[in-house]
Structure formats: C-alpha cells, structure tokens
Amino acid sequence: MESKKRISYVVLLLLTILIIAFITWAYSPLRPAEEVKEYLQSSNYVEVIREKNIYFIPRNFKKNYFENVGIIFYPGGHVDYTAYAPLAYRLAEKGITTVILNVPLSFAIFDVDSARTIINDTRFSDKEWFLAGHSLGGVAASEFLVKHPELVGIKVKGIIFLASYPARDISYLPIKSLCIYGSEDGILSPKTIKEKKALFPSSTEYVEILGGNHSQFGSYGLQKGDKEAKISAHEQISIVVKAIKEFLEKYTSQR
Structure with a gap:
C-alpha cells in the first residue's frame, strides 16, 4: 500500500x-522584433485599433477596390500575435482591411472559432472575408472552414496559407485558395507542401518565394529549426503582400 x-x-x-x-x-x-512597434501606430492611410484583436483599417483612399473585402489572420503557433503587424499594416496600405487574432496561449488551434467574432461584428457587416494563417495558424484557419461549411462561399470567400497546409482534406470546398511558401523554409519544406497538394482546395494557387524562409512571414527573428533566408525580411513581406493583393484582385474582378 x-x-x-x-x-x-x-x-x-x-x-x-x-x-x-x-x-x-x-x-x-x-517575441516581436523591435521594429514592430512602428506598425502598431495609426497613420494617414492606416487606422490601427487595438482591442482584444488588432484591426488594421485603410482610410483616406479616394478609390479602394478592396472596400468590401477583408482578411482575418491566424498567427503562427507560439508566436506573439503582434509579430504579424508589419504584414497586416502593409496589406492595409494596399486597401485591405486586416485583423490579427489574439488567440489563447499564442496557439490558434486552441480557438479556431475566434474568426467568428470578426465575421459577426456589425462594424464589418459589408465585408466578405478571406481567412489567412501562418504555419499552425493556417491549420486553424482550415479547421474553421471544416467546422463551418455553411459560411464557405457566403461570408468566407477564400483562404490564404503562409508556409502552411490544411491538416484535413478540404479539396472539396468551393473556395478560393492561395498558398505562399519559402524556398529556404527549414520547418515546412517546399517538398512537404507539394506532397500535401491533395489536401488543398482544387482552386489553390501556389507562390514560392525564392530565398524566403519560414520565420520572415512574421517579424520575430529566426525560429529554431528554420534556415537562414537569402532575402531580407522586408523583401519577403513585400512579395507576400504583392501575391495576396494580386490574388484578391482576381476575386474582386470576378464578382
């Protein structure tokens, strides 16, 4: 005994x-890099609102082609959500409203439904949303689609994977999809992305960033296990913003 x-x-x-x-x-x-602080301040063209989540809202645009489109962003696992402020801010500079979700314990997978709060927010009742996520955040975003198929094609028009892939088969979903990944990613290799193609929506477009790595989709330094990038963080985010903008332009032109 x-x-x-x-x-x-x-x-x-x-x-x-x-x-x-x-x-x-x-x-x-x-933790976010020191430079992130400047992207958490409002400017003439971007209003930054910090509540539970962080909202990056375009303003003072004479003509905004993305006025009725927005992005809900799931951060990567174990990464401070503010580390994605530079990306969100620069998307807003292009006219794209972007919301970074503040998820429990910095793991989006613990609250895949967090996007629901934004979708139901009456301040954005005119928006059609694209979910986006980096690494584990992309997995969480895809799980939201699996849990809420009734929103697919209605309030949620697409999904954007940054160095990520869906954990389950969502190839059957009638939704726009974009996958962006880096050639130097030491955490999720381009080979793995190609091996997982069958899980992505059939409409998925793929963009490989030559010289890009896993960590530089955010601004938090080099993640353990990642490779050194062959391009600067600023250049990598510029390529990401350009790819997302062009992807959304195709959608808005087809509406």
Whole structure:
C-alpha cells in the first residue's frame, strides 16, 4: 500500500512539473522584433485599433477596390500575435482591411472559432472575408472552414496559407485558395507542401518565394529549426503582400 502511494505521489509530482513547464513555455511566445512597434501606430492611410484583436483599417483612399473585402489572420503557433503587424499594416496600405487574432496561449488551434467574432461584428457587416494563417495558424484557419461549411462561399470567400497546409482534406470546398511558401523554409519544406497538394482546395494557387524562409512571414527573428533566408525580411513581406493583393484582385474582378 505504501509503495502504491509513493508511485501515485511521484506520478502526480511529474504531471504537476509538466503542467507548470508547459504553462511557462506557452506564456513565453516568440517575441516581436523591435521594429514592430512602428506598425502598431495609426497613420494617414492606416487606422490601427487595438482591442482584444488588432484591426488594421485603410482610410483616406479616394478609390479602394478592396472596400468590401477583408482578411482575418491566424498567427503562427507560439508566436506573439503582434509579430504579424508589419504584414497586416502593409496589406492595409494596399486597401485591405486586416485583423490579427489574439488567440489563447499564442496557439490558434486552441480557438479556431475566434474568426467568428470578426465575421459577426456589425462594424464589418459589408465585408466578405478571406481567412489567412501562418504555419499552425493556417491549420486553424482550415479547421474553421471544416467546422463551418455553411459560411464557405457566403461570408468566407477564400483562404490564404503562409508556409502552411490544411491538416484535413478540404479539396472539396468551393473556395478560393492561395498558398505562399519559402524556398529556404527549414520547418515546412517546399517538398512537404507539394506532397500535401491533395489536401488543398482544387482552386489553390501556389507562390514560392525564392530565398524566403519560414520565420520572415512574421517579424520575430529566426525560429529554431528554420534556415537562414537569402532575402531580407522586408523583401519577403513585400512579395507576400504583392501575391495576396494580386490574388484578391482576381476575386474582386470576378464578382
């Protein structure tokens, strides 16, 4: 009996240590680069609103072709969500309203339904949304589509994967899709993207960024396991913004 008590105590102690270790790790996500601060300030052409989530809203445009289109962005796993502010800000500079989701413990997969809050927000009742996500965030975005097929093609018009792929087969969904990845990605290789093509919507367009890596889709430094990029972070984000803009232009021209 004494031996069983001792074993139970040891097991409980180990579980407690593991839980504490996980919580400590989860509350210490990859931090944003110093430059991110300047992208969290409003300007003449972009209004930045910080609530639970962060909203990047275009303003003072004489003619905005993306007035009725927006992006809901799921951040990568264990990355501070503000690290994607430079990307979101630069999309807004092109006229594209972009919302970065603040997800539990910096893991979007813990709350795939978080996009629902934005979709139901009456401030954006005129918007048609494209979900987007980096790495694990792309997985979460695709899971939202699986959970809410009734919104596909109605309020959610497309999905954008950044160094990511769907965990489940969504090839049957009638939705626009874009996948952007880097040739130097050490975490999710181009080979893996190609191997997973059968899971993507059949409409998916693919853009490979020559010299781009995994980490530079955000602004948080070099992630462990990633390769060094052969282009600058600014250049990589410029290519991403251009690819997304061209992708959305095709959609708006077909409406």
